Amino acid sequence: MGPRYQNIAVIGGGPSGISATKALVEERIFQTVRLFERRDRVGGIWHYDPVPDVFPTATKAGSNPKDIPSKLPHFAPPALEDLTSRTAIYDTLDSNVGAKAMSFSHTPFPLVNSAQSTRYLGHSNPTRPFRVVAKYLEELFKDYLHLASFNTTVVKAEKKSEKWVLTLRQSGHLVNGELKDYWWEEQFDAVVVASGHYSVPQTPEILGLENAATKYPAHFEHSKEFRNPDDYVDKKVVVVGGNVSSADLVADLHAIVKAPLELSQRGHNEALDSAWNLPNVKLRPTVSEIKTSARGINVYYSDGSVTEGVDKVLFATGYKLSYPFITPDPVTPNNRVAGFYQHIWKIGDPSLALVGQVRAAISFRVYEYQAVAVARYFAGRNKASLPSPREQDQWEVDRLQYKGNSPIFHEIKPDFKEYFDFLTELAGPPAAESDGYSLPPWEDKWAEHAFEILQLKDKYWKSLHKKKEGFVSAKL
Incomplete structure (x- = not known):
């Protein structure tokens, strides 16, 4: 046949x-x-x-x-x-799905880690x-x-x-x-x-966004465009998004931007709460409008509040x-x-x-x-x-x-x-x-292997909370 x-x-x-x-x-x-x-x-x-x-x-x-x-x-x-x-x-x-589950069943990944993942997540961690x-x-x-x-x-x-x-x-x-x-x-x-x-990156429909991005294109990025955290040092940054890519960006940027890092979310993944609550992060509701001014970009939120003089609006809003x-x-x-x-x-x-x-x-x-x-x-x-x-x-x-x-x-x-x-x-x-x-x-353990990286990141993010708390206590 x-x-x-x-x-x-x-x-x-x-x-x-x-x-x-x-x-x-x-x-x-x-x-x-x-x-x-x-x-x-x-x-x-x-x-x-x-x-x-x-x-x-x-x-x-x-x-x-x-x-x-x-x-x-x-x-x-x-x-x-x-x-x-x-x-x-x-x-x-680095990959964000545990290597044992992410690989094809017929061929495992090589046992290789980056220096960065080893520093933050430990030796022989499941990233690649x-x-x-x-x-x-x-x-x-x-x-x-x-x-x-x-x-x-x-x-x-x-x-x-x-x-x-x-x-x-x-x-x-x-x-x-x-x-x-x-x-x-x-x-x-x-x-x-x-x-x-x-x-194909996706951004939410926001009043004034297209006009502002046309006038000041360097102020707007989708997470697809992110290449180097050096570009955000001492910048006033608004991150939009509530899932994995947003959490990774917040973790990379919260300590180097001009505090606070503004984080706008319509909804969020509760499994990533340790990232949303990192030091120097300020939670905001959805962005309702973006306006331009002589100083650049002003971001308005649904509760009526505003962040003025924004250097970067970074959308981690999917595809x-x-x-x-x-x-x-x-x-x-x-x-x-x-x-x-x-x-x-x-x-x-x-x-x-x-x-x-x-x-x-x-x-x-x-x-x-x-x-x-x-x-x-x-x-x-x-x-x-x-x-x-x-x-x-x-x-x-x-x-x-x-x-x-x-x-x-x-x-x-x-x-x-x-x-x-x-x-x-x-x-x-x-x-x-x-x-x-x-x-x-x-095998049920595949799901466990898949989420190992998230668990290790959560542990690392929580350690940053404790470090911040310890620093504040020492100052007091």
């Missing part, structure tokens, strides 16, 4: 795209597996770009379906760089420097490099007459002494979209989901993906699958399980099949009632075991003629 689909495209070369490519190849049944990556190597968000993305109010460059030449294949002048392809990595970044993670991913993909097309942007993916037609643009071609982009199309039976969801190349675009105004069963298969057409479109799900490990389940479904080797489209629709309705119509719809926490068990059962055992392997059953 042959596979459900013969020719498969994978879009994106980050951890989820690497997982998908590996799982598909290991089935040893597909005629074609191709990976398209807009950067010059694999790794996704684990690249380091010294010059960051620009603040979200600025116009993003890059190509879109309206730019497609009328006749393909075609050489065209280079498109402007898509700035969203730059990453949020900064030079001292981003360069270690990037190298880990590159090593895993080296056997599949021949399948990859780098510097290649998927501008459009559209189903036509039972085939997925991908419109592609590859940069870096020298034609008659001039650099050109090469445009072409390829057709596939199925597509795995693994392009991630940490590219927008972005799949602009999929036709039609599945992203809703509420920033969730609609119409995908279990966050993976397109309802009514499972030849389109997403890998990596989940939150709070233990990072690389869940991408691996999703990828194996997709590969074995595409191969027609599953122990269990997908339910009917009607049942899949009902799953989405039930999910909306459970999690709500927001990005939280894609949050797996706290149902780790149920989700991993579902993927393991659907994948089933490996076929004898494949190079696959059995997915290890879920």
